[in-house]
Amino acid sequence: MHANKQDRRDVDEALALYVHWPFCLSRCPYCDFNAHVRETIDQTRWRDALLKELSYWAGETPNRTLTSIFFGGGTPSLMDPATTGAVIENAAKHWAFDDDIEITLEANPTSVEAAKFVDLRATGVNRVSIGVQTLDNDALAFLGREHTHEQALNTIKLAEKTFPRYSFDLIYARPGHTVDGWASELRGALALVGDHLSLYQLMIEKGTPFFADERSGVFDLPDEDSAAALFDITQDICDQQGIPAYEISNHARPNSECRHNITYWEGGDYIGVGPGAHGRVTLDDTVYATEQIPGPVNWLDAVETSGHATRQRSPVDAETRVEELFMMGLRLTKGITRKVFWERTGMELEDALEPRRLRPLLAANYLVLDNQGLRTTVEGRLKLNAILAALLT
Ligand SMILES: C[S@@+](CC[C@H](N)C(=O)[O-])C[C@H]1O[C@@H](n2cnc3c(N)ncnc32)[C@H](O)[C@@H]1O
Ligand code: SF4
Numbered sequence: 001m002h003a004n005k006q007d008r009r010d011v012d013e014a015l016a017l018y019v020h021w022p023f024c025l026s027r028c029p030y031c032d033f034n035a036h037v038r039e040t041i042d043q044t045r046w047r048d049a050l051l052k053e054l055s056y057w058a059g060e061t062p063n064r065t066l067t068s069i070f071f072g073g074g075t076p077s078l079m080d081p082a083t084t085g086a087v088i089e090n091a092a093k094h095w096a097f098d099d100d101i102e103i104t105l106e107a108n109p110t111s112v113e114a115a116k117f118v119d120l121r122a123t124g125v126n127r128v129s130i131g132v133q134t135l136d137n138d139a140l141a142f143l144g145r146e147h148t149h150e151q152a153l154n155t156i157k158l159a160e161k162t163f164p165r166y167s168f169d170l171i172y173a174r175p176g177h178t179v180d181g182w183a184s185e186l187r188g189a190l191a192l193v194g195d196h197l198s199l200y201q202l203m204i205e206k207g208t209p210f211f212a213d214e215r216s217g218v219f220d221l222p223d224e225d226s227a228a229a230l231f232d233i234t235q236d237i238c239d240q241q242g243i244p245a246y247e248i249s250n251h252a253r254p255n256s257e258c259r260h261n262i263t264y265w266e267g268g269d270y271i272g273v274g275p276g277a278h279g280r281v282t283l284d285d286t287v288y289a290t291e292q293i294p295g296p297v298n299w300l301d302a303v304e305t306s307g308h309a310t311r312q313r314s315p316v317d318a319e320t321r322v323e324e325l326f327m328m329g330l331r332l333t334k335g336i337t338r339k340v341f342w343e344r345t346g347m348e349l350e351d352a353l354e355p356r357r358l359r360p361l362l363a364a365n366y367l368v369l370d371n372q373g374l375r376t377t378v379e380g381r382l383k384l385n386a387i388l389a390a391l392l393t
Contacts, residue, residue: 015064015095015281016263019050019087020274021076022296025110029144029213030171032205034276034294035074047083049303050274051090053292056308057271058094061281064269066095068102068260071125077107081116085123102165102259104129109147109155117162127165129198129258130155134170135189143171156192165256167196172234173227174202175219183233190241195256199234200249201227228382235378246333248381265332267325267344275299275309280316287316321345322352323392326374330384335368335375349374357391367391 024035069091071084088103104127105120107113117128132152133143140148147155152168159166170189172182186199202221204214213219222230238244243251247265250258263270269287272279276294280287293299293309302309316324325344329336341349349369361367366380366387380387 013064014067014098014263014268015061016068016070016260016268016270017054017066017091018260018270018272018274018277018279019054019069019071019076020074020272020277020292021071021079022074022275023078024073024075025078025108025146026144029209030202030205032208033074036296038296041078043080043083045300047080047086049300050083050087053273053303053308054087054090054094056310057273057279058091060283061095061269061271064095065098066091066101067098068104068263070103070260071105073106075108075113076105077113077116077120077128081119081123084120084125088124100259102127104258104260106131107155107159109152111151111154114151114155114158117158121162126163127167127258128159128163129196130159130166130168132156132168132170132189134172134174134185136185139174142174153192160194165196166194167198167258168193169198169200171200171202173222173230175221177222177226177230179226179229179233182230183237186234186237190237190243193241193243195253196258197238197243197251198249199238199251201231231382244333247331248384262332265328266336266340267321267328287321288313289316318345322347326352326392327388330374330376330388333375333381335373337373338371339373341373353391361387361390 020034022034022036023038023041025037027035027037069088071079076084084105103125105125107128108131130152133145134140135149135152137149156166156168170186172186189197204210204221214221221227235245238251243253245251246257247261250261252258267280269281270279271281272290272292275292275296277292279290281290289312290310291312293302293311299309322345325336325341329340336349338349341347341352345352353374358367358369361380362369365377366383368375368377376384376387
């Protein structure tokens with residue numbers, strides 16, 4: 001049975017907040033995030049600007065309840081903890097906080113950043129997501145990381161002592177990665193894991209140094225079959241260890257999923273503050289896609305002169321909204337549930353799916369549609385892009 005109109009309104013009131021910190025100590029050769037290296041950063045100027053833009057978005061979204069805050073980057077562990085604290089404190093003045101609010105900060109595992117953990121915890125951060133990437137020193141050097149195996153271990157141990165929850169990221173399917181090599185690396189890392197783990201296959205992004213290196217044959221990535229075998233062994237090992245995938249690249253112990261990212265994957269409302277931050281927010285029954293100016297200098301100028309640096313705020317039409325819900329929701333192991341789909345659209349899943357497109361995907365055992373909703377099978381999960389193309393275009 002479905003929730004009524006009043007329940008849909010309650011769901012609309014939940015809001016997540018993303019805050020982007022666009023600076024890093026150095027640029028990793030695989031990364032295409034909005035990240036910049038600067039000799040010095042005027043922390044006070046940046047703090048004031050973030051608070052200004054926060055206040056602008058708060059004015060647009062009154063009477064909402066914040067369910068999560070996520071400081072992402074770049075490297076937000078390079079923020080002055082006083083800046084993190086000021087953002088959280090101001091957010092609490094602007095909106096109600098859900099009792100279980102999740103406040104995550106992405107941290108790189110250098111000793112400088114770990115030294116801030118106690119101060120960050122005192123600001124209200126209750127979860128850290130650490131960019132370990134690998135525990136192998138040679139692989140860390142290949143990935144151009146600033147930290148060593150030992151620093152990663154120390155940072156994880158300190159996170160465990162300091163925060164109620166922590167997660168870390170690993171990158172696999174690196175050049176020359178064998179199933180046996182990755183399996184033993186993953187088993188070693190699982191001994192350190194808390195309630196959550198993100199496992200990404202190395203992606204070669206256009207415009208990065210790795211893009212040029214791969215093209216000119218400096219290294220070769222595992223081929224499609226090897227990448228699939230690496231993905232399969234990852235699922236097997238994590239399932240055995242009680243930390244199954246709840247999303248293509250994200251694993252959690254029961255009830256320990258990242259609440260903030262679930263908001264994205266389930267098509268919930270979030271606002272984005274800081275350079276290049278994106279948002280999806282329902283205002284007067286219309287969902288808007290928002291984006292802030294990406295360049296740090298231009299963002300700062302715009303916020304200082306206009307109070308915010310919004311470069312896009314456009315209504316999302318009904319067809320695009322449905323497509324987005326499938327694109328994001330099918331990343332989740334549980335898929336897109338009937339309940340969530342109805343809450344977002346007021347429609348049954350069948351109303352939005354074309355039988356002639358759906359039927360072959362169900363028959364091929366790539367998708368399942370049942371009382372719970374629509375989801376991929378294990379076979380379908382690795383073919384998600386092709387499935388979405390077949391389902392939606
Ligand atoms: C916002 S990024 C970086 C956060 C933090 N600055 C760091 O480097 O640890 C979040 C995660 O995306 C993953 N990532 C970034 N670029 C990637 C790529 N090209 N391929 C696979 N994973 C990537 C990394 O695991 C990284 O920790
Ligand atoms: S991977 Fe992290 S530390 Fe490296 S450039 Fe990207 S955001 Fe910065």
